[in-house]
Amino acid sequence: MKRRTSGLRGVGVAMILLWSLVPIYWAIKTSLQTEADARAKPAHYLPTNATWQNYATLLSGDGDVPAQIRRSTLNIVIECGAATVVTVLLATLAAYAFARMQFRGKTVLFYAVIATMAFPAYTTLIPLYRIMSTFGLVNTYTGIVLVYVSGFLPLATWILHNYFASLPSGIEEAGLVDGAHRLQVLWHLLLPLARPGIISTALITFLFAWGQFLFPLVLSSDLSTQPLTVVIASLQGRHVVPSTLLNAAGVLAIIVPAVLALAFNRYIVNGLLAGSTK
Amino acid sequence: MLRIRRRTGTRITPPRRRTALIAGLTGLALVLAGCGDGGNGQAGGGSTQTSGVTITVALASDPPPKAALEAFTKQTGITVNWVNLDWDSLQNKISAAATANTYFADATNVDWSRVGQLGKLGWYFPMEDYVDTAAMEADVPQLASFKSDGHVVGIPYDASIMVTTVNTEMFQKAGVNPAPKTMDEYTNALRTIKSKGVVQYPLNIPFAAAEGLSTYWYEATNAFGGSVLDKDGKPQFATPDTAGYKAAQWMVDALKSGLVPPGNINVTDSQGQQTLMAKGVVASTFSDYSGTVGTLYGIKASSSVVGKVKYIKTPGVSGPAANLSNPDGIGIPKKAKYPNAAAKFIEWFTATEQQADFSGVNGPDKTMPGYPLPSHLSAVKQMTAKGNLIGGADLEPMLEGSKPVFEGGAPAWYPKFSNAVYTNLHAAATGSMSVEQAMKAISDTATQLASGS
Known part of the structure; x- marks a missing residue:
């Protein structure tokens, strides 16, 4: 019976791995082929005559496409980096307040913040666009970062709230008894202890921001702010799709999140599980 | 707030979802335009x-x-x-x-x-x-x-018009006229190409639930001598004697009788052009895009049928039909x-x-x-x-005689209509509904949209 369960588990794990990895493999394989090879019938399951040409087209040279890729990569790093820093900063303060301080309406306010995560993203697109337009923030880094922060703050607050709530309150009480004020307690005592939670919150925020498409599409008008995800889409013609070039661009776009996810997997899992066990 | 996405590849959002998004935004826009002061003029x-x-x-x-x-x-x-x-x-x-x-x-x-x-x-x-x-x-x-x-x-x-392209070599190999003038001649030619084993599946129809399936049906409807909507936006395809119904039946029958590759159920228009027509897997695309002969089928890097694909006058009921326009402005x-x-x-x-x-x-x-x-x-x-224009002599008169897809102009509710068209035609192709049910579903949607409800 046990062997049978183990066998089924193995099959399940294999299916999940295939489901997750085959599309990534196919993208990498296609990115290393010419259009003719990629569209050959029957399909080649291994890259025949592998070539780096698509990557060379995207990364080197003085043409429009390399320039767009380079600039949009810089944009996405700036936007995601800034959104992460601001989100983590604000979420830390909010989470600490919700977890440790007593004030009227705390529970209602906390659940109200958390409840916003249930709103479908698209419902806020037009109001946000209008607000950003009114304040002249369309096609600016500030506008895109603000929208990301507003989107990711509830989740970040929730993760950090769970983290702070799981820390023993005795440390904080000792600090207060010794004469430290709230911010000193937070900075000197709790933040060092909450560092893993902060790292995981930052990673999760960065990864989610990296994957955004529709919001930056609407809020950016040209290459001065368009992130990589939006620029990759523009490589596609209406009737002709350069599939190998698109796959190469897609592979480049997933390198940063893939490296972060693999290198800091432990933090991400811990962050999402924070507060689930006592 | 922003929805959390697992993948960075938002750009490959399925066409159905993208069009649904456009439809949703447009619907919202129309409501706001109706309610607010920022509307007409x-x-x-x-x-x-x-x-x-x-x-x-x-x-x-x-x-x-x-x-x-x-x-x-x-x-x-x-x-x-x-x-x-x-x-x-x-x-x-x-x-x-x-x-x-x-x-x-x-x-x-x-x-x-x-x-x-x-x-x-x-x-x-x-x-x-x-x-x-x-x-x-x-x-x-x-x-x-x-x-x-x-x-x-x-x-x-x-000037983009919907045109018919044929691989003349395949037609000639099968001993059939590479420029059929009627839908019957065209269909029989495709059957002969299949029966003589020139290619297994001679016809490309992109049956994926996407915009390309809708436009294909509009052109086929035009070839069967009718139009999808009248000038008031009312549907013209509810009964079996209408051109739209016949066109849908012809498309689904072509798939079921093996004229169209079975895998085309998930093939979009551009995929069909690039992987089937340009690779000599099929012999014809009934509703293709003007310009593909010069920009795709005639390019060695993307095509194995260079010099073999030509535009033909789109077959009609008793002779060539006009071509429908789908230009960019x-x-x-x-x-x-x-x-x-x-x-x-x-x-x-x-x-x-x-x-x-x-x-x-x-x-x-x-x-x-x-x-x-x-x-x-x-x-x-x-x-x-x-x-400078490959096939220019063929395209020029087609462009001159081209006509709009909709007599009264594209209706304001077009994205929702198109969504209903390709969703239901796709369902009819997969066999999850009959052609009759598909036509009824599309017709009901169009009637509802035209009435403003």
């Missing part, structure tokens, strides 16, 4: 300045050559900031900007299928206020596709910062001489990358005369 208060300004032009296309844009700037004092987005993303942006009643560009793409919505929203300036559209009509047959409530919403800058949103400067740009961008340059008549330096076919007949004639 309210100008955005842009500047009339036409010199020393920078305008943003957003099209789903690479920019014209740098030298051409610089010459325009020198001539007018208007600098052009070109924004190139893929077509679906651009439609999302246009819908979002329309809904939010805000600026994002001075001149944008106006696709033929969005003319009804944009006209009803009153979000674009009437082009007849800026350009002599009446004088243009004779030379630009597709201008008719850009009229809404008597106003010209955009000026076509290219350019218009001026009412929130444009510099509408007059944008109009100057549009006038320049859509002029015959410029189109001749863009299409390669006057050398590769002046060619605009990916430019399909000029919207001016006179420019097409120049191309044909200089031998």
Whole structure:
């Protein structure tokens, strides 16, 4: 019976791995082929005559496409980096307040913040666009970062709230008894202890921001702010799709999140599980 | 707040979802336009300045050559900031900007299928206020596709028509006429090609639930001697004796009888062109895009059938049918910062001489990358005369005789209608519903939309 369960588990794990990895493999394989090879019938399951040409087209040279890729990569790093820093900063303060301080309406306010995560993203697109337009923030880094922060703050607050709530309150009480004020307690005592939670919150925020498409599409008008995800889409013609070039661009776009996810997997899992066990 | 996404690859969102998004945004836009004060005819208060300004032009296309844009700037004092987005993303942006009643560009793409919505929203300036559209009509047959409530919403800058392409070698191998004139002749020729083993599946129909399936059906309906909607937007395909019903039946039968590859259930229009037609897997695409012979099937790097694929007059009931237009246009949103400067740009961008340059008549330096076919007949004639247009002699009369997909112009509710068309035709192809059920479902949707409910 046990062997049978183990066998089924193995099959399940294999299916999940295939489901997750085959599309990534196919993208990498296609990115290393010419259009003719990629569209050959029957399909080649291994890259025949592998070539780096698509990557060379995207990364080197003085043409429009390399320039767009380079600039949009810089944009996405700036936007995601800034959104992460601001989100983590604000979420830390909010989470600490919700977890440790007593004030009227705390529970209602906390659940109200958390409840916003249930709103479908698209419902806020037009109001946000209008607000950003009114304040002249369309096609600016500030506008895109603000929208990301507003989107990711509830989740970040929730993760950090769970983290702070799981820390023993005795440390904080000792600090207060010794004469430290709230911010000193937070900075000197709790933040060092909450560092893993902060790292995981930052990673999760960065990864989610990296994957955004529709919001930056609407809020950016040209290459001065368009992130990589939006620029990759523009490589596609209406009737002709350069599939190998698109796959190469897609592979480049997933390198940063893939490296972060693999290198800091432990933090991400811990962050999402924070507060689930006592 | 933002929805959390697991993948970075949002750009490969399935067409159905993308169009659903456009439909959703447009629906919201129409509701807001109806309720609010920002609706019909309210100008955005842009500047009339036409010199020393920078305008943003957003099209789903690479920019014209740098030298051409610089010459325009020198001539007018208007600098052009070109924004190139893929077509679906651009439609999302246009819908979002329309809904939010805000600026994002001075001149944008106006696709033929969005003319009804944009006209009803009153979000674009009437082009007849800026350009002599009446004088243009004779030379630009597709201008008719850009009229809404008597106003010209955009000026076509290219001429895309739905055409039939055939691999002449395969037809000849099977001993059949490579230029069938009627649907019966065409269908019988395809059957012969299959029965003689020239290819296993001779016909390409993109049955994936996407826009390309809808346009294919419109062209097939036209070939069967009818149109999908009448001039009031009422459906014309509910009963088996109608052209639309016959066209749907013909398409589904072609799949079920093995004329179409079974895998085409998930093939989109561009995939079918690139992986089936260009690779010699099929012998014909009934509703193809004008320009593919020169830009795809005739290019060695992308095609194994170079020199073998030709345009033929689209077969009809008793003789060749007219071709339907699906051109791209350019218009001026009412929130444009510099509408007059944008109009100057549009006038320049859509002029015959410029189109001749863009299409390669006057050398590769002046060619605009990916430019399909000029919207001016006179420019097409120049191309044909200089031998720059592959299949030009065939395309020219087709362009001249082309007609809009919808007699009364694309309705304001087109995205929802198209969504119903491809969803139900796809379902009929997979066998999850009959052709009769599909036609009824589409017809009911159209009736409901036309009645405004």
